[in-house]
Amino acid sequence: MYQLTFDTQAFIKQQWQKKPIVIKQAFANFEDPIAADELAGLACEEEISARIVVTKDNGWEVIQGPFEDYDTYGESHWQLLVQAVNHWYPDSQPLVEAFRFLPDWRFDDLMVSFATPQGGVGPHIDNYDVFIIQGEGERRWRVGDKGDHKVRGGDKTSPLVEDFEPIIDVILEKGDLLYIPPGYPHCGETLTLALSYSVGFRAPSQQELLTQLADSLIDTNSGHKRFESDSESAEPGMVSQSQQQGIMHLLAELANQPDKYQTMLGQLLSQNRFELDICEGEEALDTDELVDLVSQGASIARIGGLKVLRLEGDLNSRLFINGEVYPLATATEEELLTLANENWLENEQAQQLCGNNEIASLMVTLINQGLYYLAE
Structure with missing residues (x-):
């Protein structure tokens, strides 16, 4: 310790x-x-x-x-x-x-x-x-x-x-x-x-944020709004200051629209720069087997370095894990925070969480991916 x-x-x-x-x-x-x-x-x-x-x-x-x-x-x-x-x-x-x-x-x-x-x-x-x-x-x-x-x-x-x-x-x-x-x-x-x-x-740079945002807008086929103005420069070769600012304001608008940036941000911030020590088991678990093992005293732990994040004020009930989105529509905010905060789910916590079928299914998915594992 x-x-x-x-x-x-x-x-x-x-x-x-x-x-x-x-x-x-x-x-x-x-x-x-x-x-x-x-x-x-x-x-x-x-x-x-x-x-x-x-x-x-x-x-x-x-x-x-x-x-x-x-x-x-x-x-x-x-x-x-x-x-x-x-x-x-x-x-x-x-x-x-x-x-x-x-x-x-x-x-x-x-x-x-x-x-x-x-x-x-x-x-x-x-x-x-x-x-x-x-x-x-x-x-x-x-x-x-x-x-x-x-x-x-x-x-x-x-x-x-x-x-x-x-x-x-x-x-x-x-x-x-x-x-x-x-x-x-x-x-x-x-x-x-x-x-x-x-x-x-480390915090993300402007380059990283803009790159991730662009990829997210392309993936979701969004961000199509274009610049409009009601006046034009008298000089044909001139881009006015107001138009420069108006064009850049399109980016500022995205920063004020959680539905445009929250998914991107959660994916970016939950990624790791270095490889994880993935520990896939020899045989895949199913939900019934997980619930049975937990009832017999098993705890559930995440591998070293894995990031599990919850965004405050998220419009959706979900977690971001290693750059991926995991919806949990039936999970309470307390359950989501427990999953995000705890590296090691003691047996009592694991039993309570696996009482929610959607969470139990997520745990099975993560264990089979080698991101979590069962522990004594």
Whole structure:
């Protein structure tokens, strides 16, 4: 069990998306949820996103996984980073649970890194919020202020930036936490063999929203309204400001029509960037079998990283799960919220929910898809 030692609601009001902060001993008696050799084993798997960053005199070399061995990298100047460890290693999920004071739709993944002395990724800027928790070992972190930071090497697609003047310069020890909002340059340097945990939170960009909205309008054959005006520019080659604004107002109209954006938003926010560890059973269940197993004491759990969301004020009774829409016309709001909020449905909860035939049918579908599973 991982319990944060600070006031999370005060953190949201004072720090969240405002400024970086170091919280010493944010976790008391912190224990690493995964060992270095177990992390190295995950990085050998084809389905898992992993990379090694080697620190060199003139920069950094990035090698993408999977990896067969690590002997060639030596005992210093490199770092292994494994994404979405919470999808593949269930013992890491309790660490993620500690950060559910923030909504699931924002949560991206748990990245775990193993670093040798002098290993790191260089000064860079992220476009998401990150909590860095120090496990075994020590790392020095420097964080700069927001500003016009020069991109390293002139590559505007790279997050790497030139060095900066730090506003935070700290050595993190086991159980310490560093929070960094988007836009703040930062750089980590490993002092001793170290395990670090990055809990990332991400919101959709304008590009992602517009792309998803366009796809949704095409799928539903909607969004056909065109711009109309009662006056025209006297200059044939001129697009007037009022017409520019009127054309763009067509997009603003969609943002005020829940029937146009809610489905799109639920699908977008419930998707994962990284593969899930789908666990389909050998034989498909039916509803009667599920109800029988639950009556015998089984609980129902979702796989690591699966997002189950309910939109407040949704015009429809439904859930959004892994980018898909699941209507539940007979479910109460309380039942919908229970399904959205609980990663693990204890037996009593599972029995109550499966008393609704529509929910029981949904659970069978999700279990057969490998998104949920039966547990003791």
